[in-house]
């Protein structure tokens with residue numbers, strides 16, 4: 001919904017900012033619950049949720065109060081000192097997750113780097129892998145962030161072009177989704193294992209790749225393989241965790257427990273960046289003083305917000321809502337009978353709609369939805385993600401479905 005005011009901001013951002021994103025042409029100024037408003041006062045329903053970071057809704061009043069109270073008291077200390085909010089946060093997160101120990105960072109990529117370091121130290125000091133030989137197996141189509149180490153093991157050329165040289169120690173196996181041969185995928189992981197393998201690192205559902213849900217049993221088979229070969233299973237639940245798939249963690253759908261878990265995004269209650277690596281003490285205790293850290297990691301402000309955000313997952317029934325309304329939303333989208341749609345897939349309130357490329361590309365469809373007051377984002381050329389805040393209501397979903405149906409039928 002272009003206007004002179006919006007054009008001005010878009011021009012300014014383009015003139016002075018790096019062009020490492022291609023945002024939809026709308027300039028936002030306010031958010032409340034599932035809604036966002038642009039600088040001209042137009043209202044939109046948010047189906048992006050900052051790539052699944054806004055599970056609690058925009059400007060949650062309890063989280064605003066928390067950020068206000070805590071920032072007036074104590075915001076940043078570094079971990080040169082102990083603080084009450086950090087200790088309380090660690091206690092709650094370990095209780096809720098069942099993991100013994102937590103190491104807190106800020107962004108998702110930093111928590112993935114932490115997991116890599118933890119896996120390597122465990123490999124050298126617990127498993128006895130020779131110095132500098134440790135290997136981690138990842139899945140094709142992965143997305144774990146944007147550091148040079150992480151993009152180095154991405155299979156997406158655009159993420160890595162011109163950024164080499166990359167770190168050694170990563171090998172890629174075959175992810176399993178959409179009718180894949182599960183045995184073949186597990187075999188592909190098994191074939192990459194050698195005496196230097198310390199971990200398998202995967203997303204339980206690949207978000208950035210287009211909400212690719214693995215075939216049932218895949219994680220369970222990976223767990224068995226890791227147990228058999230004495231290697232760690234580390235899950236990146238930065239996007240899938242904290243209720244997004246309808247359970248606290250996506251691994252709970254498969255009834256397994258990983259050795260390491262990576263969280264981020266929604267942990268900060270849509271207020272602050274905070275991420276974490278969780279594991280047993282046996283793994284975590286390989287970090288000693290001076291071996292890893294972050295100036296802002298575990299700061300009292302983010303810790304207090306994350307503590308409140310974890311409590312609100314239950315107080316606001318966000319996990320149940322994601323489970324119940326996620327199924328309803330997915331089934332309603334699957335019921336839209338139109339050749340433009342190739343497949344609708346997902347879990348909880350995290351749904352990917354794959355389009356027939358010959359009909360329309362995903363970015364153009366997002367632009368049409370924007371004109372109807374629905375903010376959506378494509379991933380790659382053919383998939384639109386629907387990931388609303390987890391406090392969305394059935395009425396709001398019905399409204400969105402009406403708009404999506406209207407836009408899609410207008411194309412045919």
Ligand SMILES: Cc1ncc(COP(=O)(O)O)c(C=O)c1O
Nearest residue numbers: 107108109143144145236238239
């Ligand atoms: C699965 C996964 N891992 C890691 C990241 C990186 O997180 P951040 O952008 O906070 O570094 C993302 C972000 O989209 C993600 O989806």
